[in-house]
Amino acid sequence: MFDNAILSAAAENVKEMSIGDAAVTAIFGYAVVFAGLVILMILLYCTGAYFKSKDAKAKAAADAAKAAAQKEAPAQPETKAEAPLAPGSAGHVKLFDVPDKEAAMIMAIVADKMQKPLNELHFISIKEVK
Amino acid sequence: MDILETLKTLWTDSGFQSFFVDGGWKNLIMIFISCVLLYLGIKKKFEPLLLVGIAFGCLLVNLSYFGADSTDALYHLDLWDNFLDHDHPDYHSYGAIMRNGGLLDILYIGVKAGIYPSLIFMGVGAMTDFGPLISNPKSLLLGAAAQMGVFLAFFGAVCLGFTGNEAASIGIIGGADGPTAIFLTTRLAPHLLGPIAIAAYSYMALIPMIQPPLMKLLTTKKEREVKMEQTRVVSKTEKIIFPVIVAMFVILLLPSTAPLVGCLMLGNLWRECGVTERLSDTVQNALMNIVTVFLGISVGATTAAERFLSLETIKIIVLGLTAFCFSTVGGLLVGKIMYKLSGGKINPLIGSAGVSAVPMAARVSQMEGQKANPSNFLLMHAMGPNVAGVIGSAIAAGFLLAVFK
Numbered sequence: 001m002f003d004n005a006i007l008s009a010a011a012e013n014v015k016e017m018s019i020g021d022a023a024v025t026a027i028f029g030y031a032v033v034f035a036g037l038v039i040l041m042i043l044l045y046c047t048g049a050y051f052k053s054k055d056a057k058a059k060a061a062a063d064a065a066k067a068a069a070q071k072e073a074p075a076q077p078e079t080k081a082e083a084p085l086a087p088g089s090a091g092h093v094k095l096f097d098v099p100d101k102e103a104a105m106i107m108a109i110v111a112d113k114m115q116k117p118l119n120e121l122h123f124i125s126i127k128e129v130k
Numbered sequence: 131m132d133i134l135e136t137l138k139t140l141w142t143d144s145g146f147q148s149f150f151v152d153g154g155w156k157n158l159i160m161i162f163i164s165c166v167l168l169y170l171g172i173k174k175k176f177e178p179l180l181l182v183g184i185a186f187g188c189l190l191v192n193l194s195y196f197g198a199d200s201t202d203a204l205y206h207l208d209l210w211d212n213f214l215d216h217d218h219p220d221y222h223s224y225g226a227i228m229r230n231g232g233l234l235d236i237l238y239i240g241v242k243a244g245i246y247p248s249l250i251f252m253g254v255g256a257m258t259d260f261g262p263l264i265s266n267p268k269s270l271l272l273g274a275a276a277q278m279g280v281f282l283a284f285f286g287a288v289c290l291g292f293t294g295n296e297a298a299s300i301g302i303i304g305g306a307d308g309p310t311a312i313f314l315t316t317r318l319a320p321h322l323l324g325p326i327a328i329a330a331y332s333y334m335a336l337i338p339m340i341q342p343p344l345m346k347l348l349t350t351k352k353e354r355e356v357k358m359e360q361t362r363v364v365s366k367t368e369k370i371i372f373p374v375i376v377a378m379f380v381i382l383l384l385p386s387t388a389p390l391v392g393c394l395m396l397g398n399l400w401r402e403c404g405v406t407e408r409l410s411d412t413v414q415n416a417l418m419n420i421v422t423v424f425l426g427i428s429v430g431a432t433t434a435a436e437r438f439l440s441l442e443t444i445k446i447i448v449l450g451l452t453a454f455c456f457s458t459v460g461g462l463l464v465g466k467i468m469y470k471l472s473g474g475k476i477n478p479l480i481g482s483a484g485v486s487a488v489p490m491a492a493r494v495s496q497m498e499g500q501k502a503n504p505s506n507f508l509l510m511h512a513m514g515p516n517v518a519g520v521i522g523s524a525i526a527a528g529f530l531l532a533v534f535k
Contacts, residue, residue, distance in 0.1 A: 022288035022297065026281035029529045036383050036525045037274040037518065043375055044267035051368050099360060102507065128505060 094125035148196035156435035157192045164189035164430075167328070176335030180308065180426045184328060187430020191234065195434050205234035205431035210242075214320065234431035237424050241323070242316055246425040247309035248393040253418035254309075254520065255397025256410045258488065260372055262514040265361035269480075271464055273518025276484025277526045278460025279304030283453030284530070290445050295319045298530035300446055303330045304453025305523030306337070306485035312429060313390060314527045318534050324433035325443040329450035334487045340451075341458050341482050341494050348462045349478050353469055354502035356477040358511045369402040380525060386535065387528030394520065457485045461515065483512035486519030 017025075095103050103126050111118040141147050148154045167185035170176040195203035209231055212220040220226035227235050240246045263269050284301030292300060295318040302314045303326060311330040315323045333340065345354075373395035380391045400410040465481025479499050483491040495512035 016291075017288050017294040017297070019285075019289055022285050022294070025294075025533060026285040029284070029526065029533070030278065030281045032529045033277045033522055033525050034271075034274045036380065037270040037522055039383075040376065040379055040521070041267040041270040043379060044264060044270070044372075047368060047371060047375065048264065048267065051365055052362075055365070101360065105507065 093123045096125065096127035098126045098128050145193055145196070148200075152197065153436065154196055156439050157196060159439060160192040160433060160435040161189060164192065164433075170332075170335075177331050179422055180331050181335065183423060183426020184331065184430035184433075187234065187427040188324075188433040189430075190427075191431045191434050194232070195436075197436065202232070204232040205238065205428075205434065206231060207434050207436060209235060210238075210320070213242075234428055237428040238431060240421075240424055241312060241428050242320070244313050244316060244389055246421050246428075247313035247316075248389040249417060249421045250309040250425065251390050251524075252393040252397035253413050253421070254488065255373070255394040255399075256401045256413040257418075258398060258401075258517055258520070259513070260398060260517055261364045261369060262361065262510050263517050264364045264368055264372055266511070266514045268468065268476075269514030270518045270521070271468070272461050272481045272484040272515035273486070273520075273522040274484075275464035275481065276457045276461035276486075276515070276519050277305060277522045279453035279455065279457030279485075280523070280526045282456045283449045286452060287445075287449050290449070292442075292445075293319075295534045296322055298534050299326055300449050301453060302326075302523070302527055302530065303333065303446075303450035304457040304485075305519070305526055306330075306334055306454060306457060306487040306491065307520060307523040308334060309425075310390060310486075310523050310527045312425070314531060317531060321437060322442070322446065323429065324438050325446045326450070327429045328433065329447050333450055333454045334490065337454075337485075337487050337490045338494055338497075340454055341491065342498055344455060344458050345462060345479055345482055345494075345498050348459065349466065351502055353466065353478050354499060355506070356469070356474060357503065357506055358477055358480075358508065359475065361511070366402070366404070370399065373398040373402070376521065380521065380528075384525060384528030384532060386531040387524050390524045390527065391521070394524070454485070458482045461485065461519075477506075477508055477511070480508055480512040480515055484515040484519045484522070486516065486523045488516050488520060489513065491519070492516040 093103060093107075098106070106126055107118060107121070107123055110123075111121055114121070149158055164185045167181055167188065171178045171181035171185055191203070191205045194200060195205060195207065198206075198208040200206070209220070209227055212218040213222060213227065215221055224239055227239060280301045280303075282301075283304050284297045287297035287300040288294065299311070299315040299319040299322055302311045305311065308327065308330050312323065312327055315326045319326075377392055377395040381388045397410075397413050400406045400413060461481035461484035462478055463481070464484075465476065465478030468476045468481075469478045477499060479495045480492075483495045485491050492509055492512035492515075496507070496509040499506040499508035
């Protein structure tokens, strides 16, 4: 039914189009857009799942290799060296319920609002107000 | 030399005299409208990169074209009428346009052949990070939902007496995508290009005013306050594969979308592949700017008073606004459904970003979300539906083109 309506609409497109044909064309068109994007969504989920599993396997392999290396190496006192500070850094910021990325964004916004370079500001802590 | 006769000739040849014959007064109205558009572009900063060019193109054509006798005009409506007339010897003859046309006629060939909109899409692709969409493919549903206005406006246009081709061109304004609207209109209803392009770009500029009332009307404060979880990090390989998959799938589904989707995805591939930085930079900046210059001025040239000042233009302006509003509503409604289904994890405000005005619509979602909850950062979440809207409007245009071409 849809096909006939669409074909007749196409045949007489340059002339007047009946309201019924227009309604069918509009509904069918909206459905085509949805169908196209839903299929694309499924494709993206499939590729995403493939890459996630690939990443997970690579991580597991890396962890296994690390564990094996630790087992083979003589036991050493655990001295967890801290990562070196970035040049110009004034130390660490204490974050309370704030992910790193959001903290970085907040610091950038504050620097922008204050119109001061980020490396001239010292953030002590960032806490989410609930 | 007969000074009096010379003065008389100068007067009859001048544009000033043309204002007083036939419908010359209409040109005066269009000159006023072009000044208003210049004001909106320059002072109010409404899409200035395009609106200033469109407004000046409008000014130029209405200063020089006063009917078929205007041989010195920059743009000739009559030449393009002949170009479209099956029975005329100059039917589809770009040679006739090159021989007899003015500067804007020649620039307009790029619009007519669909070159400028496709090149603009290439630039958009090179400027767009599809990461938020790849990390959250559900965004595509919002991009699809926000095409509701396209089809409702199409239906409304048919009800108001437009032909199928014209209605399709009017409906696509709801896609909030200027290049797509121009691309489709030049193919289906070239005589409506002026009002459709002006409506599309004006409403895109007015998104910060059109969308917020609808967003507040359709969502509760609790829904607007929702903070969304951070999405996963997308690998470089995924970003490289994405344009290839989309191009293959969408072009096979609707071959008529090939110029738009092909260019969009090629631009994006240049951006993401990491070995064509020079090309990506050129497409994003130099090429985009050059095409914007040609596109703006030649679209403006189609607003000759003889055609633009009509009841149809007013209908198109009203239908365009309706299309925009319903596209926003469509996105918000599916956003609300996703809010319910996800147990309140998705903020429905990102649905309105499904209209493809990138990145303006996503910014509006961010602003409204932050008004409801100052610690809310919706921008990256809204970019997913926003870029999905670009693909959605290209598919909608491809469908309409397949049905009506």
